[in-house]
Amino acid sequence: MKLRKIFVLLLALIMITGIFAGCGSNSSTTKDTSSNTPVQTPASTKVQETTAAKPVTVDIFQFKVEFKDAFGAAVEAFHKDNPNITINVQTVGGGEDYGAALKAKFNAGEEPAIFNIGGPSDVETWQAKLADVSETNAAKQALDGTLQGVTVNGKIYGIPYNVEGYGLIFNKKIFEKAGIDPASITTFDALTNAVKTIDSKKKDLGIQAVFAFPCKETWVTGLHLSNAFFSPEFDGDVMKAYNSKTVDFKYGDAMKAMIDLQNKYSVQPTASMDYSTQVEKLFSTGKVAMIQQGNWVFPTLTGIDADFAQNNIGMLPYPVKGFKEDSYPLGVPMYWAVNGTKSPEVQQAAKAFLDWLYTSDNGKKIVVEQFKFIPAYKGYSNDSVSDPLGKQLLSAANAGKTFGWVFNGYPNGWGMDKLGADVQLYVGGKLDWNKLIENEKKAWADARK
């Protein structure tokens, strides 16, 4: 039976595909074995003072998938300078997955020497495992305000990865065609007018709508959008938010105005729109004029159209009516933490690595050129950042036109699962704004009881 043979073959093939599909969805763990093999280097290379005399191994467990390869290269470069320190890197991506994987690691007894923490709530969870890193160079060089979220009783428990910021990323060509000068948009009213102008010329500009507002991504609404309006309420201090028993929605009206503006002039329906639709499908192809996103979209946009990303985008400030209308929310997405239960030698080596990465000349070069980070440290030249979004944020930071991130101080899950979820109902017309505020105030207070 020829047919049967084909059938069996087909089935086998499909099952194999199924297995691969399963693998793809489950395991994003990758062991960076390349750094396991000691690199053969002459012993004459520069050895830093802090380097331990005995060979030590430092295990790093980190979450940033995007820079895994560049990070591996950096680790190798460090090993060349410090042959006594061997570093193993393991990467597990994604916000919640990382947290769960880290807990599993600790429970399995394979505690990493360096791992990532996000802010005050992580500091509280991991307190017993964290080493004070305040004497490291990196911590001393960190920019003002970047360490608030990881400082408890004067002790510093984290070293910033980098600084990220967001605003309204716009398409320069569309603005030009519509006759709008982006530099003039420094207030919410100016923004509203510009949006209305673009909307009225929608047909001529060949766009579907002004905005793409991805409410399915509750981090966009529940964390980033809301952050701009809670930052003034908590004086831009993440610890204030973290210690607050209640939330007032002091800038609730301004928040509502911003949600309404983005929702009304967005491609519909917004409640089910996701990140890739917003950034890749609509913005990168010039079908919308503006999106609320941060400098992290630059590599994605470059991957689609390098010329577009380099020359055709800019970032408008994020206007908060009644507070700052010409500034950008700027913050630290993640911190490096050193495991305080490891032996002093390992801790020393771990700190030496972080110092090398952020404060040595070689490390600095890698951080800006390979990682493409906006450094969270002093001692970097301003034109070291090459992408237009990062440049814009850096110059805003130098001009003092920024405000801090407080969303890491929200109760766990509140921003995304409570506020962000209710915003989906609000934009769908299923929930009244006042009821939303009432719900969220109660959820915050319940979580902080």
Add this chain to the structure above:
Amino acid sequence: MNIRKRSLNGGAWYWTFLTPSFVALMIVVLIPFIIGIYYSLTTWDAVNPYSFIGFKNFTNLLHDKLFWNSLLFTAKFALVFVFLINLLGLGLAMLVTRAIPFKNFMRTSFYLPNLIGGLILGFIWNFIFIDVFSTIGDALGISGLKVWLSTTNTGFWGMVIITAWQMAGYVMVIYIAYIESVPVDLIEASQIDGANSWQQFRKITFPLIFPAFTISLFITLSNAFKIFDQNLSLTKGAPGNTTQMITLNIYQTAYSEKQMAYGQAKAVVMFLIIATISILQVYFSKKREVEQ
């Protein structure tokens, strides 16, 4: 009875063969299950020392509106899902057991979605529901097609469509096995007696494949409560957690809100619900089979 008794006490060989799978079952199912129940009575967060708090997690659960909403959503889903998938599975099985061309090819095609991971299916259907549907909606001027997955109802039916499509093939295979075991002489005898095809199905095939219903209902019902990856990748609870199934609710409690023990308590409740339904259903189905 005698034989069974002997084999139970049957000495070293019996236990030698039993031990590997029994140990595996203990390590990966029974022991974690018992530890899990214990954790649900504590303040465990997977990192720090914890304390025993009795049934406080469970009493908190009583006031957790989101939990009950997601349970209700799951129950509604299960109802539609079980009905639809058995109907679909039986229908497909009837179809491919007839003398029609490309029978094997059709069996494979119907079974195929079952081999693709739920996460990937969710993303594929996400694209179909949002992009393809809205394109069709634009072309035909039907605005109802443009809001898929952005409202609670479309989210619900989206979940039903994708899971029914995915798992119908599995149920179909069970029905095929039973349909093909129906003796041909019975069918022939009824034909001689002048039974039409509906009567054949109702009076002969249906009673004889009744055990298949027991199995399929049991599998689909407990599957309905355990669906997770399709929910995560298709709607993720949007809008406003109104399409959140019980498993996603547990996941969010444990990992986003970082209340591991509370999430575990919810999981224990979910286990009790599934166990109760399954036991009841098996009991009634067995009773029915004996009557046949």
